[in-house]
Amino acid sequence: MNRTVLSIQPGQPASDGAGVRLNRVFGGLGVERFDPFLMLDEFGSVNPDDYIAGFPPHPHRGFETITYMLEGRMRHEDHLGNVGLLGNGGVQWMTAARGIIHSEMPEQEEGVMRGFQLWLNLPGKDKLGDPGYRDIPAVEIPRIHTAQGVEVVVIAGQFDDGQVQQLGAVQRPNTEPHLFDLRLGAGHSVAPRLPEGHRVMLYVYDGSLQVDGRTVEAGRLVRLSDQGELHLGSEQGANVLLVAGKPLGEPIVQYGPFVMNTREEVEQALRDFRDGTLA
Structure with a gap:
């Protein structure tokens, strides 16, 4: 799948x-x-x-x-x-x-x-x-090349395509983020292995990408299902930011630069900032 x-x-x-x-x-x-x-x-x-x-x-x-x-x-x-x-x-x-x-x-x-x-x-x-x-x-920040010639900048998490494994510069608990800059030349493909259940997004910032039978042009974000294998290819070349992480499943209450679980916690952050005790 x-x-x-x-x-x-x-x-x-x-x-x-x-x-x-x-x-x-x-x-x-x-x-x-x-x-x-x-x-x-x-x-x-x-x-x-x-x-x-x-x-x-x-x-x-x-x-x-x-x-x-x-x-x-x-x-x-x-x-x-x-x-x-x-x-x-x-x-x-x-x-x-x-x-x-x-x-x-x-x-x-x-x-x-x-x-x-x-x-x-x-x-x-x-x-x-x-x-x-x-x-x-x-x-x-580790930079590797896969057997298919794709350059991967491994910022966070671990890159693994079944042939090459590389830990990134950052590892974080709880959310277990994976952050890769994938640079595919024309005709190249890559199949990064990601944990089941992780939320996965792809942002194409140069070129065009093929994924799940779709062609995605630069400036587009792709949101993917949480299960299964991932196969990416590019006919003309593409630079892609891959963002994946484990969902927290907690309430999200945001007001500008404050992100908490409840409205009361956000109101406390505003008071703390006003009173000079935020940090």
Whole structure:
């Protein structure tokens, strides 16, 4: 049995931070369909007016953010004293937990800035735990080539196609996320093995992809069934972000940068931020 396509959808234009233009791949209403993931944003522009204002200091509580930079330079600073520079191919993994206040500002005034930010939920038992932050430069993220010639950037989880196995740079409990950047040349195919029951999404960010008898063009998100094998191919070449994780099955109550299990917990987060005790 193969995983089947449940839906194919385009992203929606959005603006966040101090006016950064984004493509919101998913997020907002109906986010339970993507559990344990909450949001995926794609940013990409050669026009500095689209990104130069960045994301000035702002709070988060209750989840994790993963930023993957394809091209460009972004500086992170937070109330814990962490300072990091996210460059080409690098990843920033931040666990907001009970609270973190940070900024993400461009370290460039021209050129391309392109990448993704993914929000990953935390289970209720960990939402008020200790916050954390990790910068992972590109040289510390495993890159492998399958027997079929597909390049795989293994950011989180473990890649396994039955011939090649590779642990990613990050392993997380509870949600068990798998995050791969798959780069298929023309005529290439790949069949990553993923745990049964995991929610699986594919975002085609370049080229076109064949999956479950469907052709998916760039700028489209594919949501797949939770069971079965996964077979991907590309006639002309494709770059694909594979996102998979174990659903938490818990209530999701979100208000902006706060994601908790109940309305009362969100209201407490708002009070804590107002009173200066969030973080």
